[in-house]
Amino acid sequence: MITKTTAYKIYWAGRYLERIEDIARASLCALHSNTSLDSLAKEYGLNSKEEIVIYIKKSFEFLREDIRGFADESIMIQLNNLGFIIDSNYTDMESYFSSILTSVMALGSSLDNYFVERKTEVRISSQEENEPEEMRGKRNLT
Amino acid sequence: MKIRKVTKDKAYNEFLNDPSYSLLIKNLESYGNKIFNLNRKANLQAFMEGFTFYTSLSYRGTPIDIIPRLLPLHLFSKISSYLIARNYVLNRLIKEVYEEKSAPLPDWILKTTPYFRPEMIGFTPPKGIYTHVYGADIVRVNGTPFILEDNLRIPSGISYSYKAFEYSMRFAPDLAEGYKILNLSGLEYLYDILRYVSGTKDPVIVLLTDGCYNSAYFEHRFISEKLGLILAEPSDIIIKDGEVVVDTVDEGEVHVDVIYRRIEDLDYLTPGLMKAYLRGWVTLANAPGTGIADDKATFVWIPYLAERYNVKLDGVIQPLTFCLYEKENLEKVLNYPTRFVIKKREGYGGIGLSIIKDDQINVLKEVVREYENFIAQEVLDFDTVVSVVGDSYYETYADLRFFTYYDKVATAVLSRVGILGSRVTNNSSGGLVKPVWIIE
Amino acid sequence: MDYRVKYISIYEYEADVILNENTLKIVPYDGDNQLLVKYEVNTVPKGYMTSYRDIFNNIVFKVKITEPHRRLEISSESVVKVDNRVIKTDYEFPYNYGFNEFLLPTKLVDPEPFQQIAKELVKGLKTLGEVIEAVVKFVTSKISYKPGVTNINTTAIEAFKLGYGVCQDYTHVTLAMLRALGIPARYVMGVVNDNPRATHAWVEVLTPDGTFLDVDPTRKRLYNLGYIKFAIGRDFSDTSPIVGYFVSSGKGGLKELKIEVKKL
Numbered sequence: 001m002i003t004k005t006t007a008y009k010i011y012w013a014g015r016y017l018e019r020i021e022d023i024a025r026a027s028l029c030a031l032h033s034n035t036s037l038d039s040l041a042k043e044y045g046l047n048s049k050e051e052i053v054i055y056i057k058k059s060f061e062f063l064r065e066d067i068r069g070f071a072d073e074s075i076m077i078q079l080n081n082l083g084f085i086i087d088s089n090y091t092d093m094e095s096y097f098s099s100i101l102t103s104v105m106a107l108g109s110s111l112d113n114y115f116v117e118r119k120t121e122v123r124i125s126s127q128e129e130n131e132p133e134e135m136r137g138k139r140n141l142t
Numbered sequence: 143m144k145i146r147k148v149t150k151d152k153a154y155n156e157f158l159n160d161p162s163y164s165l166l167i168k169n170l171e172s173y174g175n176k177i178f179n180l181n182r183k184a185n186l187q188a189f190m191e192g193f194t195f196y197t198s199l200s201y202r203g204t205p206i207d208i209i210p211r212l213l214p215l216h217l218f219s220k221i222s223s224y225l226i227a228r229n230y231v232l233n234r235l236i237k238e239v240y241e242e243k244s245a246p247l248p249d250w251i252l253k254t255t256p257y258f259r260p261e262m263i264g265f266t267p268p269k270g271i272y273t274h275v276y277g278a279d280i281v282r283v284n285g286t287p288f289i290l291e292d293n294l295r296i297p298s299g300i301s302y303s304y305k306a307f308e309y310s311m312r313f314a315p316d317l318a319e320g321y322k323i324l325n326l327s328g329l330e331y332l333y334d335i336l337r338y339v340s341g342t343k344d345p346v347i348v349l350l351t352d353g354c355y356n357s358a359y360f361e362h363r364f365i366s367e368k369l370g371l372i373l374a375e376p377s378d379i380i381i382k383d384g385e386v387v388v389d390t391v392d393e394g395e396v397h398v399d400v401i402y403r404r405i406e407d408l409d410y411l412t413p414g415l416m417k418a419y420l421r422g423w424v425t426l427a428n429a430p431g432t433g434i435a436d437d438k439a440t441f442v443w444i445p446y447l448a449e450r451y452n453v454k455l456d457g458v459i460q461p462l463t464f465c466l467y468e469k470e471n472l473e474k475v476l477n478y479p480t481r482f483v484i485k486k487r488e489g490y491g492g493i494g495l496s497i498i499k500d501d502q503i504n505v506l507k508e509v510v511r512e513y514e515n516f517i518a519q520e521v522l523d524f525d526t527v528v529s530v531v532g533d534s535y536y537e538t539y540a541d542l543r544f545f546t547y548y549d550k551v552a553t554a555v556l557s558r559v560g561i562l563g564s565r566v567t568n569n570s571s572g573g574l575v576k577p578v579w580i581i582e
Numbered sequence: 583m584d585y586r587v588k589y590i591s592i593y594e595y596e597a598d599v600i601l602n603e604n605t606l607k608i609v610p611y612d613g614d615n616q617l618l619v620k621y622e623v624n625t626v627p628k629g630y631m632t633s634y635r636d637i638f639n640n641i642v643f644k645v646k647i648t649e650p651h652r653r654l655e656i657s658s659e660s661v662v663k664v665d666n667r668v669i670k671t672d673y674e675f676p677y678n679y680g681f682n683e684f685l686l687p688t689k690l691v692d693p694e695p696f697q698q699i700a701k702e703l704v705k706g707l708k709t710l711g712e713v714i715e716a717v718v719k720f721v722t723s724k725i726s727y728k729p730g731v732t733n734i735n736t737t738a739i740e741a742f743k744l745g746y747g748v749c750q751d752y753t754h755v756t757l758a759m760l761r762a763l764g765i766p767a768r769y770v771m772g773v774v775n776d777n778p779r780a781t782h783a784w785v786e787v788l789t790p791d792g793t794f795l796d797v798d799p800t801r802k803r804l805y806n807l808g809y810i811k812f813a814i815g816r817d818f819s820d821t822s823p824i825v826g827y828f829v830s831s832g833k834g835g836l837k838e839l840k841i842e843v844k845k846l
Contacts, residue, residue, distance in 0.1 A: 245634075249634040250634045250635060252634075253634045253642075253644060254636070258644075259630075259646075260632040260646050261648070263632060409600075409648065409829075413648070467637050469681065469682075469683060472683070473681045507687075510686045510687055511687060513683070513686075
C-alpha cells in the first residue's frame with residue numbers, strides 16, 4: 001500500500017536524482033569540449049558555475065527529504081555518501097563532477113535493489129509416486 | 143578513569159557510587175581510549191544510516207552517548223507499577239472532565255489550556271481509553287525515582303531508545319560482558335493497545351505524520367515500519383460518508399480503523415477528522431483533548447486525584463510543586479527565586495522550562511505578568527551519570543523517559559543527557575541519548 | 583438597581599471560515615456589588631461551548647465553531663442587580679497593603695516609569711480620596727480622547743507619551759499611577775448604564791477595608807458610577823470581551839456591535 005504522498009516522494013526522488021546526474025554530465029561535457037561552465041550555467045537559467053554547485057546542493061536537499069520517506073538504512077548510507085561528495089571541495093571541477101556521477105550511480109543501484117527483489121531461480125521438476133519405501137528413505141540422504 | 147566535571151554542584155554520581163556499575167567501569171577500562179573513537183564512529187554511522195533529529199535549524203544526527211545507564215529490574219518493576227497506576231489516574235481525570243462533565247480541580251486550569259477540546263464533552267472514546275501512549279519523565283535523586291513531568295499529547299522517543307541500545311551494542315559490545323540485560327520490548331505493546339481499541343482482530347492502522355520536517359520523523363518511519371502501520375500525511379486522509387480512508391496509488395481508497403496520530407493540530411491539518419471521530423467512524427490515539435491531563439498546573443493535582451479515585455501511587459515520589467496563581471505561592475517565589483524551578487504551563491519539553499538557580503532573574507519578569515501560567519517546583523539535585531563527549535568522560539545530568547502503553551510499560555527506556563553543565567534534558571536542546579539496560 | 587443587558591456582535595467574512603475559536607467575557611460579573619440573576623450566551627452557528635470562572639472570578643465562555651460559515655453572531659442576554667456602595671474615601675495615605683497582585687507590573691501596565699511623576703504629584707496629600715482625585719485630574723490633563731491613535735496592544739507608558747487614547751488608555755495610565763504609589767487597583771470592562779454604544783473601561787481602587795471604589799478617568803467621574811461590569815483583571819488583556827482567531831482563506835472582522843441596557 002503506497003499512499004499518494006509516499007508515491008509523490010518516490011517520483012520526485014527519481015527526478016531530483018536525474019537532475020543531479022544530468023547537470024553533472026552536462027558539466028563534464030562542457031569541460032571536455034572547452035565550453036565555459038558559466039555559459040552552461042546560463043542554459044540552466046543560472047548565472048555562474050558557482051550557482052551550478054548551489055543548484056546541485058539544493059537538489060540534493062530535496063532528494064534527501066524525499067528519500068527519507070521510504071528508504072532503508074543501506075540507501076541512506078549511499079545517499080549520505082553522495083551528500084558528502086556534493087559538499088566536498090570543487091576546485092578540481094572534473095574530479096568533482098565525476099565523483100558525483102559515480103556516487104549517483106551507486107545510489108541508483110542501491111535504490112534498484114531496494115525496489116526489485118532478486119529471487120533465486122526456481123525450476124519445475126517432475127516427481128513420481130510409485131517408488132518402494134526403502135528407496136524413498138535413501139533418496140533423502142543425498 | 144578520569145571524569146571531568148562541569149559544574150561545582152555536589153550531586154550523587156550514580157555511575158561512581160552504585161555498585162552495579164563496577165563491572166561496567168571495568169569493561170570501559172578494558173576499552174581504554176578506544177571508547178572515544180568508537181563513540182564517534184557510532185555517531186557517524188547513525189547519521190549515515192539516517193538516525194536524525196530535525197530541528198528548525200538543521201538536519202542533524204541524533205547525538206548518541208554509547209555508555210549505557212543501568213536500571214535494576216526491581217526498580218523498573220516498581221516504577222512500572224507506579225506508572226500504570228498513574229496512567230489510570232490521568233485517564234480517569236480526562237474521563238471525568240469530558241464524559242462526566244465534572245471538574246475535580248479548578249476548571250479554569252483545565253479549560254485555559256490550548257489542548258482542551260469542548261467538542262469532546264459528552265463523548266466516550268472506544269473502550270473508554272484516552273491515554274494509549276504516556277511518556278513519563280523521571281529522575282533519580284540518591285537513587286530514589288522522582289517524577290518530573292507527564293507527557294500525554296505526543297510523547298516521543300521510543301525509537302531513540304531502541305536505536306541508542308542498538309548502536310551501543312554494535313560498536314561496544316564488550317561493555318555488556320557479565321551483565322544479564324532484559325530484551326527491549328515496547329513496540330508490540332503499542333500495537334496491542336491500538337488493536338484493542340479498534341475492536342477488530344486485524345485492524346488497518348495509520349500513523350499520521352505531518353511530514354519529513356517534523357523533528358521526530360525518524361520515529362514516525364521507524365514505528366510504522368516495525369509494526370506494519372501505514373505512514374500517511376494529512377493529504378492522504380479522506381473523510382467519506384461513514385468512514386475514513388487512506389488514499390493509495392495501488393489499492394485505491396483503503397478503509398482505516400485506527401489512526402495513531404503524531405500531530406496535535408487536527409482542526410487545521412485534517413479538518414473533518416474530528417467530526418468523523420466523534421461519529422465513531424475512526425478511532426484516534428491518543429484521544430484528542432488529552433492534553434488537559436499533562437498540563438503542568440494539572441500535575442500539581444495528581445496526588446489529590448489519586449486519592450479521589452482510590453488509586454495508590456507509591457514507589458516514585460512527586461516533587462513538591464505548586465501553582466503561582468495563589469498569592470502566597472507567588473510571593474514566596476518572588477522573594478526566594480533561587481529555591482525553585484519555574485516552569486511555564488504550555489510548551490513541549492524544554493521550551494518554557496527555566497531553572498532559576500542557573501538562570502537570570504529575567505524570567506521573573508515574565509512570571510509576574512502572567513502568574514496563572516506558571517508553576518514552581520522544588521529544585522532536585524538529581525543524580526549524575528557519566529557520558530562520552532568528544533575525547534573525554536564527563537559527569538552529566540540525565541533523565542529517564544518511560545513509555546507506558548495504557549497498561550504495560552516498555553522495557554525500552556530512554557535516557558536523555560543534558561548538554562554539558564545543563565540539567566535541561568530534552569532533544570531539542572541538543573542533548574545526547576543514552577541506552578538504558580535493565581539488569582537483573 | 584436591576585438591569586437587563588443584551589450584547590450582540592456580528593462578524594462577517596469574505597470566504598468560508600473553517601475554524602473559529604473565541605473566548606468571551608460578555609456576561610455581567612457575579613460578585614462584589616453585583617448579583618447575576620440569570621444569563622445566557624448564544625452563537626450562530628452554534629458550535630461547541632463551555633464555560634468556567636477564571637482567577638478573577640469572571641464568567642468566561644469558550645466557543646469553537648467547526649462548521650463552515652461566513653457570518654458569526656455572538657450574543658448574550660442577562661439580568662443583573664447592581665448595588666450602590668457605601669463610599670468612604672478618607673483612608674490614610676500612604677497605606678501598606680502588603681503583597682497584592684494588583685500592584686505587580688502587567689503585560690500592558692508597568693508602574694515603574696511612573697514612579698517619579700506619581701510621587702511628585704501626591705506630595706503632601708493625606709487621604710486615598712485626595713490621591714484618587716489628583717491622579718484622575720492629572721491623567722485627564724495629559725491625555726486627550728482620540729480614537730485611532732492607540733490600539734489594543736498599546737501599553738500605559740506608550741499612551742502617556744503619545745498623549746492620546748481611548749478609555750482603555752486612560753484606565754491603563756491611571757492604574758500605572760496608582761500602582762506606582764502602592765495603591766492596588768484593577769481594570770474593569772463593562773458597560774455604562776445610559777445608552778452604551780460599546781464596552782467601556784474604568785478603574786476599581788482597593789481600600790484598606792478590602793472594598794473597591796469605582797473611578798472613571800475617561801469621563802472624570804468618581805464613585806457609585808452605576809455602571810455594569812462584565813470582567814475585571816490586571817489590564818485590558820485580562821478583560822477583552824471577545825478574543826480569538828479564525829481560519830479562512832479570506833479576510834473578515836467585526837461588522838456590528840449592539841449593546842442594550844434596560845432598567846427593570
